[in-house]
Each structure stands twice: as C-alpha cells, then as structure tokens.
Amino acid sequence: MALARTDTSPLFGSGATSTLRLIVYLSACVALMVADHRGQYLAQLRQYLHLMIEPVYHAAALPADAARAVRKAVADRSALTEENQRLREALLLTQARLNRLDSVAEQNTRLKELLEVQHSVGMGVQLAKLVDIVLDPYRQRIMLDVGANQGVVLGQAVLDAYGVMGQISEVLPNTATAILITDPTHAIPVTVDRTGLRTVAYGSGSSDRLDIPNIPLSADIKPGDKLVTSGLGGRFPAGFPVAEITSVGTDSSGMFAAxxxxxSAALERSGEVLLLRPLTDPVGPPALVDPGGPPAPPPEEATVTADAKVPPP
Known part of the structure; x- marks a missing residue:
C-alpha cells in the first residue's frame, strides 16, 4: 500500500525491521565501496553520469564565462589600440631619425668630395652653402651665404665636387649671387679633352643641357667626349670639368656642326659649393741668394782699418 503524502514516517524507524534494513543498506554500501576500490567497477558508471551532468555545469557557467569573455575582449581591444598607437608613433619617430641620418650621411659624402676637390685643385678655395636657387628657363641663378664681408668678389668661379657650376655675378655684404653655366646669357670657353679642340659652350636655359654651336664639320668630336675649361678669358682656370657631349649633329644651315x-656639375642637387681663389704670385723680385763663404767685416771695422796709419820702421 502506497504511503500518503501526509505520511511522515522516517526511512529508518524504530524496531527490529528497521535495524535489519539499516544493516542491509550499510552492508550493500560497504560491498559497493570495496568492489569499486578493488575492481573499479563503478568508474564507467561515474564517467557516464559525468557526461550527463557536464552540460548542466557548462550551462550554469555560461553567463559568467560570457561576461568574462566580453570584459577580456574590451580590455584586449583597448590595450591593442593603445599598443598600436605607441608602435605607430615609435615607427614615425624611427623613420624620421633614419631620414635624418641618411641626409647627414649624404651631406658628409658631399663635403668629403668637396674637400677632396679642395686638396686637388692646388688653389685657394672657400666653402659656401646655397641659400636659394632659381632654375627658370630665362634665368639660372643660385644665391650663396657668403658675400663681400667674407672676401667674395665678382667673377669668382663656382664649382661643386663634379665640375664647374658658374661664376659670381653679384656681391652683397653677406650674400652673393652666381650665374650658372646653363643660363641663356652665359658662355664658357671649353676644350675637348680628347682632341684639344677649343670651342664655346652656351647655356640653354635648361639645367641639364649646354649648346655648342659653330663647330667645324671636319672637327673630331663625338658623344662621350669630355669638355673642360680652356682657361681663355681668365674667368675659369684651365682643366676643370664642364660637361660631356651627348649628341652631335649639323645646324640649320648645314655649314657647321652643333x-x-x-x-658635369650637379646643378639641381648640390647644397655646398666651392669658390675658387687663385693663389697670388709674390710681388717684387725674388730674394737674393747668399753666395756662401766667410762673412764680410762690419763697415765700422773696415773704415777703421782703412784709416789706420802704419807705424814707421
């Protein structure tokens, strides 16, 4: 007979039956524990029960895991954003430093080349920096940071590490302007280094071109020939590189070659230039060379000797 819902009889009541039931239950428990300990008979059952209960654990922990994942994602995103910003700033700073180092290295290279030119020309030179440059087709000029107060004079030749750039055309107290050899109003006497042919190179208004007209048709000149200053006119000392022939043809009349x-000079890239100062020759005749031998007696002693009287015998 089933117990009613209001029946509150205990599982183990008083009496011999209840005591026997308790003993049976305890014996069964002890037997199960011994069997499980000795033979691991209930391990498979526990695994099945664990697999059945595991989804319940995950479902119960799902809200906490979701909240933790959201907090971690937000924190990671913020940290990654900050780290990305720091890395971007560090990259920009490093790039700026590298660019500065490249610029300094290029400047050192140019200065080294200028110093080598200074040692090789055998003339007095003065270093100057470009302040401004004008490469207009009708006006090719550069401005330098030295002037009359630094000893600059009109007509001084200006060159870089590769060749002649121009000559000083205007001098102010602390600045000077030089006309480039490519200016349309400029001409420079040159010599073909290979053959010795003398001619004149004219500015074209373009920083990468010089025109050499009125060349005799029989002249030996060809692309690749080097042009150097001839020294005629007294403005440019002889022997400095000026240009390289790129093409040879005939003029419109057909009577001359052009x-x-x-x-040769890096007109668009040079930042430092050299101003030539010819070494002045000594003024006056050379000093007398001592012929050697015993020194002459002093004038006073010679006079006394000449005026002395010989005593009578």
Missing part, C-alpha cells in the same frame, strides 16, 4: 652636352 653638339649638345650635359653639365
């Missing part, structure tokens, strides 16, 4: 040359 050539085009590329300037």
């Amino acid at each position: 050539a085009v040359a590329r300037p």
Whole structure:
C-alpha cells in the first residue's frame, strides 16, 4: 500500500525491521565501496553520469564565462589600440631619425668630395652653402651665404665636387649671387679633352643641357667626349670639368656642326659649393741668394782699418 503524502514516517524507524534494513543498506554500501576500490567497477558508471551532468555545469557557467569573455575582449581591444598607437608613433619617430641620418650621411659624402676637390685643385678655395636657387628657363641663378664681408668678389668661379657650376655675378655684404653655366646669357670657353679642340659652350636655359654651336664639320668630336675649361678669358682656370657631349649633329644651315652636352656639375642637387681663389704670385723680385763663404767685416771695422796709419820702421 502506497504511503500518503501526509505520511511522515522516517526511512529508518524504530524496531527490529528497521535495524535489519539499516544493516542491509550499510552492508550493500560497504560491498559497493570495496568492489569499486578493488575492481573499479563503478568508474564507467561515474564517467557516464559525468557526461550527463557536464552540460548542466557548462550551462550554469555560461553567463559568467560570457561576461568574462566580453570584459577580456574590451580590455584586449583597448590595450591593442593603445599598443598600436605607441608602435605607430615609435615607427614615425624611427623613420624620421633614419631620414635624418641618411641626409647627414649624404651631406658628409658631399663635403668629403668637396674637400677632396679642395686638396686637388692646388688653389685657394672657400666653402659656401646655397641659400636659394632659381632654375627658370630665362634665368639660372643660385644665391650663396657668403658675400663681400667674407672676401667674395665678382667673377669668382663656382664649382661643386663634379665640375664647374658658374661664376659670381653679384656681391652683397653677406650674400652673393652666381650665374650658372646653363643660363641663356652665359658662355664658357671649353676644350675637348680628347682632341684639344677649343670651342664655346652656351647655356640653354635648361639645367641639364649646354649648346655648342659653330663647330667645324671636319672637327673630331663625338658623344662621350669630355669638355673642360680652356682657361681663355681668365674667368675659369684651365682643366676643370664642364660637361660631356651627348649628341652631335649639323645646324640649320648645314655649314657647321652643333653638339649638345650635359653639365658635369650637379646643378639641381648640390647644397655646398666651392669658390675658387687663385693663389697670388709674390710681388717684387725674388730674394737674393747668399753666395756662401766667410762673412764680410762690419763697415765700422773696415773704415777703421782703412784709416789706420802704419807705424814707421
């Protein structure tokens, strides 16, 4: 007979039956524990029960795991954003430093080349920096940071590490302006280094071109020939590179040959230049050379000797 819902009889009541039931239950428990300990008979059952209960654990922990994942994602995103910003700033700073180092290295290279030119020309030179440059087709000029107060004079030749750039055309107290060899109003006497042919190179208004017209048709000139200063006119000392012939043809009349040359100087890239100062020759005759031998007696002693009287015998 089933117990009613209001029946509150205990599982183990008083009496011999209840005591026997308790003993049976305890014996069964002990037997199960011994069997499980000795033979691991209930391990498979526990695994099945664990697999059945595991989804309940995950479902119960799902809200906490979701909240933790959201907090971690937000924190990671913020940290990654900050780290990305720091890395971007560090990259920009490093790039700026590298660019500065490259610029300094290039400047050192140019200065080294200028110093080598200074040691090789055998003339007095003065270093100057470009302040401004004008490469207009009708006006090719550069401005330098030295002037009359630094000893600059009109007509001084200006060159870089590769060749002649121009000459000083205007001098102010602390600045000077130089006309480039490519200016349309400029001409420079040159010599073909290979053959010795003398001619004149004219500015074309373009920083990468010089025109050499009125060349005799029989002249030996060809692309690749080097043009150097001839020294005629007294403005440019002889022997400095000026340009290289790039093409040779005939003029419109057909009576003369005409050539085009590329300037040797880096007119668009040079930042430092040299101003030539010819070494002045000594003024007056050379000093007398001592012929050697015993020194002459002093004038006073010679006079006394000449005026002395010989005593009578």
